[in-house]
Amino acid sequence: MRILIAEDDQVLADGLLRxxxxxxxxxxxxxxxxxxxAAVASHExxxxxxxxxxxxxxxxxxxxxxxxxxxxxxxxxxxxxxxxEQRVTGLDVGADDYMxxxxxxxxxxxxxxxxxxxxxxxxxxxxxxxxxxxDATGRVAYLDDQMVELSARELSLLEVLLQxxxxxxxxxxxxxxxxxxxxxxxxxxxxxxxxxxxxxxERGPVRIATxxxxxxxxxxxxx
Numbered sequence: 060m061r062i063l064i065a066e067d068d069q070v071l072a073d074g075l076l077r078x079x080x081x082x083x084x085x086x087x088x089x090x091x092x093x094x095x096x097a098a099v100a101s102h103e104x105x106x107x108x109x110x111x112x113x114x115x116x117x118x119x120x121x122x123x124x125x126x127x128x129x130x131x132x133x134x135x136x137x138x139x140x141x142x143x144e145q146r147v148t149g150l151d152v153g154a155d156d157y158m159x160x161x162x163x164x165x166x167x168x169x170x171x172x173x174x175x176x177x178x179x180x181x182x183x184x185x186x187x188x189x190x191x192x193x194d195a196t197g198r199v200a201y202l203d204d205q206m207v208e209l210s211a212r213e214l215s216l217l218e219v220l221l222q223x224x225x226x227x228x229x230x231x232x233x234x235x236x237x238x239x240x241x242x243x244x245x246x247x248x249x250x251x252x253x254x255x256x257x258x259x260x261e262r263g264p265v266r267i268a269t270x271x272x273x274x275x276x277x278x279x280x281x282x
Contacts, residue, residue, distance in 0.1 A: 065095035092116025229274035
């Protein structure tokens with residue numbers, strides 16, 4: 060899961076970055092509305108956490124432009140003002156949820172989980188594919204009800220493949236979804252992560268199929 064934080068209060072942004080990265084998300088941050096607008100126009104994210112009081116372009120304008128492009132990206136608005144009128148305006152423009160500052164990090168993380176589930180079209184934090192189960196809240200995977208020991212990167216990789224089970228995912232898409240800006244992760248590194256993940260999950264009737272030159276697909280093996 061990849062999240063963009065658009066927040067110009069660097070102390071708050073740093074706290075959000077630490078908390079969300081600690082929960083296993085790939086997180087990027089921008090400090091102006093123009094940067095936020097450019098980022099969501101050119102990169103794929105699972106959630107935008109958007110401060111309304113951004114410099115250079117206000118958060119509401121970022122949101123209007125996002126929705127005008129037809130994007131259904133879930134958006135959680137943050138604001139220092141907690142007026143009913145502002146909440147209504149933000150929701151009418153296309154926000155999915157709203158939090159007034161100051162807020163609890165624990166509550167924000169719960170809302171992040173709910174919004175990312177909604178973006179995937181599911182009400183549950185549990186993703187299942189045959190004998191594989193992934194708990195997005197606890198960040199743990201099971202194979203035939205037995206916990207599988209996976210690194211943070213392997214868990215994130217498995218999550219993306221499970222979200223697209225039965226569909227092809229390219230190496231470039233995996234890099235885009237798993238890596239923050241500035242991370243030096245090549246498509247060759249993705250091959251290494253895939254190899255490690257295969258060794259841990261292909262004991263059961265599932266496999267990560269390689270479509271040479273195109274990418275990977277998580278499949279069930281018919282018995």
